[in-house]
Amino acid sequence: MSTSHQGHSGRVRNRLATSTSPYLQQHADNPVDWWPWCPEALELARSTDRPIVLSIGYSACHWCHVMAHESFADPSTAELMNAGFVNIKVDREERPDLDKIYQRAHQLLTERSGGWPLTLFLTPSDQTPFFAGTYFPPEPRHGLPAFKQVLQGVERAYRGQQTVIATQNARLTAALRQLEPRPAAELPTPRAIDEAVQRLAASFDTEHGGFGGAPKFPHPTNLELLLRRVARTQDLIRPKSEDHPAAGLDDHNVAPDALGMAEFTLERMCRGGLQDQLGGGFYRYSVDRAWMIPHFEKMLYDNGTLLSLCCDLYALTNAPLFRESATMTADWVMREMQLPAGGYSSSLDADSEGHEGQYYIWTRTQVESLLTPAEYQVFAAVYGLDRPANFESAWHLHGDRLPEAVAAEQRLEHATVEALLRSARATLAVARERRIHPDRDDKVLTSWNALMIKALARAARILERPDYLESAEQALAFIRLTLWREGRLLATCKDGVAHLNAYLDDYAFLLDALLELLQTRWSSADLAFAIDLAEVLLEQFQDPLEGGFWFTARDHEALMHRPKPLSDEATPAGNGVAAVALQRLGHLIGEPRYLTAAAMTLRLAADSIARMPEAHATLLMALEESHSPPEILVIRATDKRLEHWRREAQRGHRPHRIVVAIPADLTETLPGTLGAMQPGERPRLYRCRGTHCEPPIESLDDLRTG
Template structure:
């Protein structure tokens, strides 16, 4: 028995196609059905690699009793947040308004049928009373009863919600009197130093995310600032954090690539999903830090991550897949963890001795009675302890890692979300192009070219983009992020090898972005195009989250390409964006790293040298 999701292409939606819940995709048909049946909408948003999404599906959405309540009392709509970030951004914002705290996934919002305004929301709901949370079945009944019995009260609540959404877009009028200066740059640098964890690296406590935009801000500020002491502090902060991340359990020491985040402040035990967008940001970060921080060991981390991308995340046709799941065989991390005896049987006695020393594979195991690799000793310390030179230690450990990688391939793999997303591919195109150039590995540049060729074939019609492709089918009109992140990726590719066709595509992307996404009255860019489906609101995102903000990257690419080709209209649009978002930048500078990078470029325009000729 299947529901309406069986006809979708998203792996996440297809995961729910055999639930007893009568799920619908977000379509006009499902929204109309809610009005006709006068039922509230249960909107559930998640993604394929999300561990807690799987947990809630197993506990509640696969449970017949729970499904019966959902089907009887609600119109249930499932959304893949990676395909519909427009809906995710709106309803995550609504969740914060309702609950006064950040949301997450799975996001479960309850909406009025006639206008899709939310009146209640939560993230993960347990099947039984737990940690002060009521059972999901009780929540469903209470919300359904409240909807039926308090319609007038809900009308008043909805008016307040609409006013709150309207306030988000207020105070966004561009002003020619705003003085664009470097004060936010200094404030952001100070804030990053204040929140830095000097013991373990990174920012704040557990759970600990890599925050690549913050680390990039450290590198850029160190380069641009005139204070030598501040520059040294920021470079050391960045070097220390990146080394702790790559030595820690956030990094896959056997196969390369980074997991989503660490559950502890030590960077030891991660949530094991691997996301394309995280790795697309961390590759250039490690490449740049290797030079800026005089840390050549970081080249190897970037190289191994690129090798993982090429090996496991690129389709036969060239597009990069979206993610690898945290779970396999129903358990989180099972694919990646080891029994000590398993390792000992596979490697040589010397290799076992060195691995045991570097990763402390003795005593109490660090993850559910098994070992997840987390380096507790440096190569130098292992070398000294075993009276071997460092090169020999590195060689033996690398050989052991290859043996373990080969052994790991026989395990049941985590699920893979194999849809190809334009925005994330744009990020990885830029990362692989930079890596190929910095590491002297043309195969990485070729990998980037293959991804771009896939996008040309399936996701680009010469003037407009689509969001995603899977099994030869592309869908959904693209968002701001798709245009700007692909444009930046193409620009990075052009920096390492020239293509007139790619340059023309880059300019077409920018022109289409200006035509369909720019706020012509005030400046800046909306997340959705002018011909997009009408939703609750049209957001103009300025702060970075897991990926850089669309307005930040748009401003960067307008400035860079505007200077390169001498297009004043691009430079004007960039300046107008900085002005309209100036209050937000000043209010919380550290959250606007990508816009701060654009501000630096605006304040210190690059010197352009043009070489003309056949080559």
């Protein structure tokens, strides 16, 4: 592997210049002698007995940019790094395997949660971390040492305290092993779901929505669990009308029932500063309790899970807000994130022009100069421009007031206010397009694309938008063409270069997305692909003895630890999604091996779920369907009646129902129990739950009353 490359400016660029990762490429001009994680770098550390500086981040990370500017671009800091260490830069999005291991190690070493940038120092012999931190400043401040001081201190410690480091490393390795789950004899009981809902209610913010205090994250899997609870318990849906809208930004102290928590939280996100009120899409998280000021990066995975939630709440409540937010998000994804080849980009940066949020914020003067007086009057009242600045002497748009309340105060018709807001947003969006945009990370990640494929398939079905289905199918076609090779998935692709063995999340999320697509339109090829993915999950990732799924495949490179992640993080837990999807596919085609694998996963997770059920929402969804299998409806019909019956079967929010509409004239042989569900002269519907199937029905009235 060559050491340097000549850039267009004539400057010498380091090894990262040829990386597929935009994050690594951002460091290609550093004077640091960076390596990517590779066998050559690890061997160099061993042969020269130099500790490894491992720096993990991602391209949209604001503090990663700060540390790069302050330290990695500084020649004197680079000199210390190059003289005493082998320096390895990792994109946590391309290498989540490394990130999961070393985030957990950081937590054990420091007794604090981690984050990005993650900074670790590893022993060269076995890559075990012996010192860890996150961001370090160039000079001592806020109780943090300067990064140069850290480098000097760590090098002295490595040379002079080998015995102490070896003892600590042994304890760390043992601690990582002890944290691994052990299977219980029985499945958890459904009481764990009740406990999770109760704990969520205890931490629910009745004033602003969400759970806990600042910083406040979306936690979409917890909201999905609450909506499933609503559907399971048949809670009455509160009526919506112009006179009685959903609990809004002018209301306080919402009762923490399942529907109230989910609906109020998502409404606050949609109306507030977490959603881009002009261009659509959700930011990463809110730095305050009120969902006012976000961390401005936009991640594909957040928008996939939140798009699904908006669709579900619209199906449940018929509230226009959730349809509008879903449409804005889906349109943003197609407009700004989908690449010409079909895949979706990973993220938009938080920064532009060197400042966080610069692209999104406004001054009063800017807004007033672009809008008519009538537009400005209502726009300022709704989005807070008539109140003190909320972001560095400027304004980030946040829905301070409900349009209904502003209409009443200004003695305007509600429809007039909504029309003025639409025209004002359109004008400002056009003006904002002329600004310098945040950088886009154009690598295509299989797992994150799968989350968006699932979301757009659901949006296409619930919102009746065929263009959303077309977008999802284009992304799936890209994965099939570029990232599926010789029966295995690859994790990432950038500029046509696909590489890295895929992880648990890639297989589980894509299997789940295919099942969602099959409910939107039938494809025998997609069902066959889903079965292929399920088989790789069992062959390469499942622990056949203790249950659950490792994050890496059997033939993955050997690392210092091989985790089985169970709890939800920013994305759903791979073990949880695998258990849900395998159960659903197992019931659909009658494959008991898939059901057994899911049950073994739930037994493995029993103790973890008991300790903190609210952190395992995805596994709790699998647990719910293990105890009470979903209702499966298989429709066989021709022409327009097939689509009509499908829409009727899927009407409303029905998370515990799987509906597939298979053309009666299908020529392919259907696998498993599907093969026995033959068409008739009239439309025919087969209803099954678990291992029990009822006689087919041939009337929609029977479906509605059944």
